[in-house]
Structures are given as C-alpha cells and as structure tokens.
Amino acid sequence: MADYKDIGQLNEEDVREALLSYIAQNCCYGKGTAREMRINEIKLTSGLHYVLESYCEKRLSSWHQDAYTGQLIDGPHNGHPPSVWQVPCTASNLFANESKYVEVPHTCTVMPCHLCHASGYNPCHQCMGRGWRRCSSCRGSGRGMHSTNSSGSSHCISCHGHGMKKCHTCQGEGMILCVVCQGYKQVRNYIRLKIDYTNHVSEYVIERTEMPDHLIKNVEGQVILQQQFAAVSPLIGFLDGEMVEASIKMINDDKASHANEYILQQRQTLRAVPVSEVHCMWKGSAGQFWVYGNERKIHAPDYPDKCCCGCSVL
Numbered sequence: 001m002a003d004y005k006d007i008g009q010l011n012e013e014d015v016r017e018a019l020l021s022y023i024a025q026n027c028c029y030g031k032g033t034a035r036e037m038r039i040n041e042i043k044l045t046s047g048l049h050y051v052l053e054s055y056c057e058k059r060l061s062s063w064h065q066d067a068y069t070g071q072l073i074d075g076p077h078n079g080h081p082p083s084v085w086q087v088p089c090t091a092s093n094l095f096a097n098e099s100k101y102v103e104v105p106h107t108c109t110v111m112p113c114h115l116c117h118a119s120g121y122n123p124c125h126q127c128m129g130r131g132w133r134r135c136s137s138c139r140g141s142g143r144g145m146h147s148t149n150s151s152g153s154s155h156c157i158s159c160h161g162h163g164m165k166k167c168h169t170c171q172g173e174g175m176i177l178c179v180v181c182q183g184y185k186q187v188r189n190y191i192r193l194k195i196d197y198t199n200h201v202s203e204y205v206i207e208r209t210e211m212p213d214h215l216i217k218n219v220e221g222q223v224i225l226q227q228q229f230a231a232v233s234p235l236i237g238f239l240d241g242e243m244v245e246a247s248i249k250m251i252n253d254d255k256a257s258h259a260n261e262y263i264l265q266q267r268q269t270l271r272a273v274p275v276s277e278v279h280c281m282w283k284g285s286a287g288q289f290w291v292y293g294n295e296r297k298i299h300a301p302d303y304p305d306k307c308c309c310g311c312s313v314l
C-alpha cells in the first residue's frame with residue numbers, strides 16, 4: 001500500500017487562493033475577509049474512503065409464452081434441459097447493472113393460445129366487447145345544454161344525441177389482437193430465465209475533523225489500494241485499525257445479505273483524501289474552514305462575508 005500521510009500539503013498562499021476561488025463561485029460572497037484574514041494554522045489530515053463492490057448474479061426461472069410465428073423450436077426432442085446455472089449467459093460489462101432474459105434450451109413446445117382460445121382475438125376490455133362506450137359528456141342520456149336540433153329539443157354535441165360513442169381502443173370492432181399470440185393463434189411455451197446482474201456498493205468513510213464526512217466521497221484523492229478478485233480479503237495489516245475492522249465487517253455482511261445470489265467478482269478501493277483544517281482570524285474573531293480533495297474544495301459554513309443583500313461585499 002502506498003504511503004498517504006503527507007499528500008496534499010498546502011501553504012498559506014494555496015489556502016487563500018482556494019478560498020478566493022470558492023468565493024468567486026458564490027456571487028453574493030464578499031472577498032474582503034478572505035484577503036485580509038490572518039491564517040494561524042493549517043492542519044493537514046487524510047480522510048479515508050473505502051468502497052466495496054460485489055458484482056452478483058441472480059437467476060429466476062418461470063414459464064413464459066410468446067407468439068409462434070413458424071420459427072425453429074428447441075424442444076424436449078433435442079435432449080434433457082440443462083439446470084438453471086448451466087445455461088450459458090455472461091454479463092455485458094463487469095460492475096454494470098443489467099437484466100437479461102434467456103430461453104432454457106430443450107424446454108419449448110408449441111400449443112394453441114389459451115388466452116384467445118386460438119382465435120387470435122380477445123374481447124376489448126374497454127368496451128366489454130360491445131364496440132361502443134357510453135358518452136361521458138351526457139352520461140348516456142343523449143341530451144345536451146348548448147345545441148338544439150330542428151325539433152327544438154337540445155342534444156349532446158359530443159355523441160350527436162345517441163348517448164354512446166365508438167370505442168377508440170378497438171375502433172368499434174369489439175375485439176382486439178391477442179396480446180400473447182399477437183394474432184398467430186399458437187404460442188411457444190418454454191422456461192425462461194430472468195438473469196439480474198447487480199453491483200452492490202457499500203462505503204465507509206473515516207474523516208476525523210468536524211467537516212461532514214460524506215464530503216470526501218465525491219472528490220479526488222490518492223488511490224492507495226485497488227483489488228479485484230472473485231472474493232477480496234479484508235485490509236488486514238493496514239495502518240488504520242478502524243478501517244481494518246470496517247472492511248472485515250463489510251465483507252462479511254456482504255456475503256450474508258446476498259445469500260441468494262452468486263458473487264461473480266468483487267472490487268475494493270481505498271482512497272486517501274487530503275483535508276486541511278485552517279484556523280484563522282476573520283472579522284476580529286477566530287474562525288475555521290476546510291480545504292479538501294485534490295481539487296481544493298472549500299467547506300466554510302461560518303464564512304462571515306455571505307450577505308446576500310450586498311451590504312458587506314467589497
């Protein structure tokens with residue numbers, strides 16, 4: 001493991017420059033305090049960010065039907081079906097989430113479609129097979145408020161007084177194409193696998209200043225260890241005991257929480273992120289702020305020149 005204790009050492013000029021560029025991004029912050037503050041101390045520490053990724057595969061099988069359009073059929077006549085985990089399938093990209101559907105070989109047969117009784121059509125669910133629906137404007141009465149016909153009585157302009165309208169779902173036919181066989185009347189019936197590839201990510205942060213710990217997760221630092229194996233080992237021997245304990249617990253918890261999945265690959269990454277705690281005097285009182293990450297981001301919740309009305313902006 002690389003040494004990380006003295007990465008990111010900053011001097012007064014660096015710190016002031018970082019604070020000024022942070023202020024420049026916040027249009028209503030004043031620069032005066034940053035220029036004039038007295039820097040008393042810059043304490044460099046290293047935050048540690050550990051990420052454990054477990055790339056897992058889960059397989060579920062179920063019967064499935066789709067349209068038989070005359071294609072080749074791989075049925076029991078071709079041999080015994082393989083077991084669920086013998087069916088060939090690989091992930092497109094390691095550590096990327098995806099789902100795949102695979103037909104289990106030698107399980108397919110052709111049969112008449114049950115849903116439509118091999119007719120290719122089913123009654124329209126919107127109009128219950130009638131081809132028309134009650135007019136919603138007049139609630140089926142045919143009477144309206146604004147239009148008057150030649151005999152003087154008012155009728156509904158939406159349905160022309162019929163009280164009903166053609167069903168748009170089935171175009172007035174009363175029947176729609178069967179969703180299972182798509183009108184082909186026959187279906188392929190086979191066992192289908194749903195294969196889920198999931199990257200489970202867990203993280204641990206050690207950051208010992210008063211700055212919120214999570215801030216170091218999304219900034220650059222130094223990678224001090226990265227490993228990728230079928231199963232990674234905890235960080236035994238690493239200098240920080242708390243981090244060793246955390247890695248042991250996370251690797252064990254990970255195994256337990258994905259018990260019904262197969263772990264294909266694990267990756268662990270440990271990074272050190274520089275955090276400088278700056279003690280200063282600004283506007284006559286003691287203050288502190290933090291410069292963190294290789295990007296030198298700033299966390300300065302108490303910066304005094306934040307007035308939005310512009311009264312203290314110099």
Ligand SMILES: [Zn+2]
Nearest residue numbers: 135138156159
């Ligand atoms: Zn109507």
Ligand SMILES: [Zn+2]
Nearest residue numbers: 124127167170
């Ligand atoms: Zn209909």
Ligand SMILES: [Zn+2]
Nearest residue numbers: 113116178181
């Ligand atoms: Zn059908």
